[in-house]
Amino acid sequence: MCIFCCTFASKMNKDLLYKELEEWYEVNHRILPWRETDDPYKIWISEIILQQTRVAQGMEYYHRLVTRFPDIQSLADADEDEVLLYWQGLGYYSRARNLHKAAQLMKNHEIFHQAMRRLGDKARGEEIFSALKSMPGVGDYTAGAIASFAFDLPYPALDGNVYRVLSRLYDCEIAFDTTEGKKHFRKLAEDLLDRERPRLFNSAIMELGALHCVPTAPDCPTCPLNTWCKALANNTVELLPVRKPRPKVRDRYLEYTIYITPEKTTLIHQRKGNDIWKHLWEFVCAERTGEEAIRRKAKGEKILELTHVLSHQKLHARFVIKNVSELPEIPDTVVVHLSDLDNYAFSRLTLKAIETLAQR
Ligand code: SF4
CATH class of the missing domain: 1.10.340.30 (Hypothetical protein; domain 2)
Known part of the structure; x- marks a missing residue:
């Protein structure tokens, strides 16, 4: 004191x-x-x-x-x-x-x-x-x-x-x-x-x-x-006021795949574990290293890229749409119709992607 x-x-x-x-x-x-x-x-x-x-x-x-x-x-x-x-x-x-x-x-x-x-x-x-x-x-x-x-x-x-x-x-x-x-x-x-x-x-x-x-x-x-x-x-x-030094912001690279069938169904899953957005829903997601993300970008696999900043993380997200005749079997995912996405809670990042893609 x-x-x-x-x-x-x-x-x-x-x-x-x-x-x-x-x-x-x-x-x-x-x-x-x-x-x-x-x-x-x-x-x-x-x-x-x-x-x-x-x-x-x-x-x-x-x-x-x-x-x-x-x-x-x-x-x-x-x-x-x-x-x-x-x-x-x-x-x-x-x-x-x-x-x-x-x-x-x-x-x-x-x-x-x-x-x-x-x-x-x-x-x-x-x-x-x-x-x-x-x-x-x-x-x-x-x-x-x-x-x-x-x-x-x-x-x-x-x-x-x-x-x-x-x-x-x-x-x-x-x-x-x-x-x-x-x-x-x-x-x-x-x-x-x-x-x-x-x-x-x-x-x-x-x-x-x-x-x-x-x-x-x-x-x-x-x-x-x-x-x-x-x-x-x-x-x-x-x-004033004085704060303690801020921790370094960590970069993360998330790649989302949005599978879409002719019947307009897709796959989503609920995030689990002690990570960001626990219990929120999202499209099929794979986390990449920075190098992998750059390599995949070079291959031209790109539909929509968004950056989202959280308190200690900077998220580099890429959303790729895949039109498929039937949905793949991926553990822990559920099938939903695109018109029912409103009934699920998504992060602001995913909501922004949905809104942007819907306008295209
Ligand atoms: S309390 Fe804040 S606004 Fe008021 S005199 Fe001090 S510094 Fe200025």
């Missing part, structure tokens, strides 16, 4: 800071559907979507999901394939699988029944927070967000926006995405939190990071926190 940050935090006039920040929020915040509710289920859905998705894109998915699965029971009772279909295109599919698994666990968990019926009270805060954190896909951030937004419990919610605001407010050079950094910033956030109004405070500091204390060229002269901001005083705003 950085002694300087601690000392600075303890010397702050926090009541005045809360007043400035929360008044700024009341005037400037965006109207978002998950902010208009204190339903823990809907807040949970929104927080899982927003973990790796921008608000504009996440909004459509939020409405689709809560319309089709309006409560924990309906989500728990659905097939995983259907949940993936509703998540299709949003990426990071482990979020959807974890949502589904968590709903199945929660429906039998008494603390959630009580909480969802609004019987949770502040005295049971730790119990609710721990139960939330025990769910798949729910870490410190999401548990803190649900606990504070749904139950007004005093837990910080540190997302990327909040890390940025805190690192600038305290002029802190510790990389926020390391184990040490996470601990350090959590301590700062706990210390700074407005314990009287945790829901309002967390919403306000997150919104300040999203709209005002943005990564490049933040509007410091009109910022409600500029009186306290150490980075502004020390002219280090653009240097």
Whole structure:
């Protein structure tokens, strides 16, 4: 823990800071559907979507999901394939699988029944927070967000926006995405939190990071926190926050074969194992080495080439169409009519290929 940050935090006039920040929020915040509710289920859905998705894109998915699965029971009772279909295109599919698994666990968990019926009270805060954190896909951030937004419990919610605001407010050079950094910033956030109004405070500091204390060229002269901001005083705003060095991006070469019969049927299979796009569907796929991919390209076996970037992987995909009189026998594949592909969840890469090829 950085002694300087601690000392600075303890010397702050926090009541005045809360007043400035929360008044700024009341005037400037965006109207978002998950902010208009204190339903823990809907807040949970929104927080899982927003973990790796921008608000504009996440909004459509939020409405689709809560319309089709309006409560924990309906989500728990659905097939995983259907949940993936509703998540299709949003990426990071482990979020959807974890949502589904968590709903199945929660429906039998008494603390959630009580909480969802609004019987949770502040005295049971730790119990609710721990139960939330025990769910798949729910870490410190999401548990803190649900606990504070749904139950007004005093837990910080540190997302990327909040890390940025805190690192600038305290002029802190510790990389926020390391184990040490996470601990350090959590301590700062706990210390700074407005314990009287945790829901309002967390919403306000997150919104300040999203709209005002943005990564490049933040509007410091009109910022409600500029009186306290150490980075502004020390002219280090653009240097913060600090991250750990990013891992090298790995290149992968995927070759998809789209068999098509005169009856317009094809073969697809579901991805298994601990790899990208687990449980999503795709055409028959072979992974090549970089050299093999170059050799096959030279042979002219090309129909459509797409590049798709994931967080740590760059995928070089080639889709080859093979017109055949009958489909080959390939283990673990299923036969589908081309007009039924809509009923299966595909990765964004495969969806893009389907759309592009359909337009030809
Ligand atoms: S003064 Fe500038 S850098 Fe500091 S918190 Fe406000 S917007 Fe961010």
